[in-house]
Amino acid sequence: MEIRSKIWLEKDGEPVFGGGRRALLEEIEKLGSINKAAKEINISYRKALSYIQSMEERLGFKLVERKAGGKNGGGASLTCEASDFLGRYKMLEEGVNEIINKKFTEAFNVRNTG
Amino acid sequence: MEIRSKIWLEKDGEPVFGGGRRALLEEIEKLGSINKAAKEINISYRKALSYIQSMEERLGFKLVERKAGGKNGGGASLTCEASDFLGRYKMLEEGVNEIINKKFTEAFNVRNTG
Numbered sequence: 001m002e003i004r005s006k007i008w009l010e011k012d013g014e015p016v017f018g019g020g021r022r023a024l025l026e027e028i029e030k031l032g033s034i035n036k037a038a039k040e041i042n043i044s045y046r047k048a049l050s051y052i053q054s055m056e057e058r059l060g061f062k063l064v065e066r067k068a069g070g071k072n073g074g075g076a077s078l079t080c081e082a083s084d085f086l087g088r089y090k091m092l093e094e095g096v097n098e099i100i101n102k103k104f105t106e107a108f109n110v111r112n113t114g
Numbered sequence: 115m116e117i118r119s120k121i122w123l124e125k126d127g128e129p130v131f132g133g134g135r136r137a138l139l140e141e142i143e144k145l146g147s148i149n150k151a152a153k154e155i156n157i158s159y160r161k162a163l164s165y166i167q168s169m170e171e172r173l174g175f176k177l178v179e180r181k182a183g184g185k186n187g188g189g190a191s192l193t194c195e196a197s198d199f200l201g202r203y204k205m206l207e208e209g210v211n212e213i214i215n216k217k218f219t220e221a222f223n224v225r226n227t228g
Contacts, residue, residue, distance in 0.1 A: 001130060003206075005121045007214065016115060092117075092221040099213050100121065107206040 003104035007096055009089075016058045017089060021051055025078060025086050028064060032075045059085070117218035121210055123203075130172045131203060135165055139192060139200050142178060146189045173199070 008018030020041070027037035038048035052064050063082040067075050078086070122132030134155070141151035152162035166178050177196040181189045192200070 001123055001125045003121060004124050005119060005210070007117060007119045009115055010118050011115045088221045092217055095217050095221075096119070096214055099217070100210055103206055103209045103213070107202045107209070 001108070003100055005097065005100050007093060011058050014058065017055065017085075021055055022086065022089060022093075024048060024051055025063065025082060028076055029078050029083070029086070032077060034064065034066070034076045037076075115222070117214055119211065119214050121207060125172050128172065131169065131199075135169055136200065136203060136207075138162060138165055139177065139196060142190055143192050143197070143200070146191060148178065148180070148190045151190075 006019070009016045020043075023041050024037055024043075027040045028034055031037050031040065034048050034052070035045050038045045043051075056063050061081045062079050063085075064076050065079055067077070120133070123130045137155050138151055138157075141154045142148060145151050145154065148162050148166070149159050152159045157165075170177050175195045176193050177199075178190050179193055181191070
């Protein structure tokens, strides 16, 4: 038996950040393009833009910088605030997973064989 | 901004126990009846029985004891193993919530105003 968990952030009862939005920002960071990032996580470009816009509105700071066109059609990168936010969230998620597994083992006296 | 979380237990990739099943067992404990418990959490009696059966199969022990009919149409109660399991799960969930809130405050230096 294993414990599974999911965390996400809310503001005024509305989701602000979670697994899907985390993946989107990570792919933009890696691929340097909103379009490529959207393809990678199987959402439309339009959906990706709407995620970014709603996250920026709810968090109150800019997350993605879009560069003007050019030979490769421009690109996108994370702002410093977005990188910082993403780093803190990843740290939080890892810390939470670790502690949850520990608490589970304590509560049920089992070894995680999964 | 607040952190939200959800935990559940799986065995071989199949869900074994989580919020809904926890509520069902708690209501059976409180109300002494599978039928009343099912109504309380808005699921059908049939669904409640199927939840109980699949939990018992996956956990490998009996959870609910059904008493024979009588004036009030019998009733149901949790087995000792089920009470013990439920107690551990509740402790786990509370411990996890507490630690998640703490980790969140550490990671984002925010006060939970929610």
